Amino acid sequence: MIDKQQLIKRFISYVTIDTESDPNSDTTPSSAKQWDLANKLAKELKDMGMSDVSIDENAYIMATLPSNVEHDVPVIGFISHFDTTPDFTGANVKPQIVENYQGEDLVLNAEENIILSPDYFEDLLLYKGQTLITTDGTTLLGADDKAGITEIMEAMKYLINNPQIKHGTIKVGFTPDEEIGRGAHKFNVEKFGADWAYTMDGSQIGELEYENFNAAGATVKVNGKIVHPGYAKGKMINSMYFATEFINALPRLETPEHTEGYEGFFHLYSIDGLVEETTLKYIIRDHDKDIFEARKALLEKVVFDLNTKFENEVFEIDIKDQYFNMKEKVEPVMHIVDIAEEAMKALDIKPLIKPIRGGTDGSQLSYMGLPCPNIFAGGHNFHGRYEYVPVESMIKATEVICKIAEITAEKYKG
Structure with missing residues (x-):
């Protein structure tokens, strides 16, 4: 079982670090403060026992979880970005935890009368009885895409601690500057060494996307x-x-x-x-x-x-x-989408296969030779003060990562 409290603690430790990217900068990363989280992530990967942990001069992070099976299995990867959008401030994020949400209006900030209401954001009603993490109404939350990072980190930790779950080699990649369209620009696909990958950068639980604008x-x-x-x-x-x-x-x-x-x-x-x-x-x-x-x-x-x-x-x-639309590069290898769909169904998650009304690092990576569909990370209302994420969705996304690794190893058993 994924440790719920540990996952919450990890997520909060990430979102309280300001990593807003800067479209007016020519450097990579575009803002120096992105290094604060990048260096933290690299250290945590080493501390948990990941192999080949590296962070390059542009803050791209890569790491490897070696295979624990003897047969050959394609190398798969999981990728998320650690910057947050410049559309809304990500400084001084103060997350609020709402236990056992029951469909009521949530007062994010009483002083400024900022209310997160299911009357306007109907998706809230999908999460009755669950634990929500919200903003305090004055910043974004940063679940885009620190939820994805949290899920990848928790999944790697879980697989390391549970070697009875069989898997092939797994690669992890964390990128800067995705929110300003540069997340994949300096990503070294050859060094990453995966046959295919998944970005954990979607929204609602169940989302599985291989088409984008x-x-x-x-x-x-x-x-x-x-x-x-x-x-x-x-x-x-x-x-x-x-x-x-x-x-x-x-x-x-x-x-x-x-x-x-x-x-x-x-x-x-x-x-x-x-x-x-x-x-x-x-x-x-x-x-x-x-x-x-x-x-x-x-x-x-x-x-x-x-x-x-x-x-x-x-x-x-x-x-x-x-x-460009990654569909052109993913359709010839649709088994990678099928594996993700199978993983969700095995966990009683209804797959929501639909086009992305936007783009991810995966769209660019697919054209760089790394087919890369997108999987839900769980957050809602990205890029603003009404952003929130259900903790149970993050747990499910973590489980999907582990299940994809397990299913891939099993399929190539021979």
């Missing part, structure tokens, strides 16, 4: 001209007004708040404007590769059409691909 980022620069407003007629070009022309030229309902499932979107996430210059930043997402390419082409066309309309080079655009 194709993703790109777009920066639209709108050029204006500033003159004295008292003498501006026929001379001033207010870039902010022109920027609204671009915004309104895109399909209004193809945005995150109006889409679900396989539906893609354009997401305007930043505006920085003055009369002289306005910058719009978008992310473009779609599961379908052809529609994804069409979305990028539409942005280019809008820029062309608006520049033609205003008879001026007012608009400039720069589009960069970020990652």
Whole structure:
């Protein structure tokens, strides 16, 4: 049995370390404070008896649990990231533990009247009778993805302490900067040495994902001209007004708040404007590769059409691909998804196989030669003050890791 209190203690020790990544930094890791948790994890891996523990100059951590069977078994890996999103503060996280949750509203912060309510977050009702870990309403929690790290660490400890569970060689990898899209950029797949891996970076219990968005980022620069407003007629070009022309030229309902499932979107996430210059930043997402390419082409066309309309080079655009749908790389080796599904069913977990409306390290790693589906880590409402994780989901995720290792060894017994 997984030790519930030990798991909680480990998780809290991780989330109370600030590891927010910084998209404006060119270093790896992007923030020096990520080293605080990285070094802690490397030490803990060594202390628990893992082999070949390494932490490189970019804070990528790898370790090995040697096989305890004599027959050949494919090498499998489990991967999570230790940074947290810059979307919301991860400093001074003060987790709150709610025992035996019964479906009531949870007052996260009475002073600021911040309430976690099942009236708004209906998934809470799935966890009646369970232990929840929440924020205090002023920070995120960091279950994305310190829940995944906790589960991998607890699973390795459990397998080490229970050698009667037979398994092949298992690799563990922890990465920085996943939240800013760089988690796999400097991951050494050859050094890792796994035939396939799983990221423990999903949400609700049962999630099993091998499809994700194709993703790109777009920066639209709108050029204006500033003159004295008292003498501006026929001379001033207010870039902010022109920027609204671009915004309104895109399909209004193809945005995150109006889409679900396989539906893609354009997401305007930043505006920085003055009369002289306005910058719009978008992310473009779609599961379908052809529609994804069409979305990028539409942005280019809008820029062309608006520049033609205003008879001026007012608009400039720069589009960069970020990652692609891992489905293309996982489908040829679908047995790795089947093994995870079998593990869940063996533990009485209903698999929820669905597309990721986002990306993981696994999407990039799959294109780097390491097929890498994604498994639930248990958290909900990531990237904000309403984030929470049921402890029982974390225990189940830990058990799934152990069961995948056991099933893989059994399948290749010969």
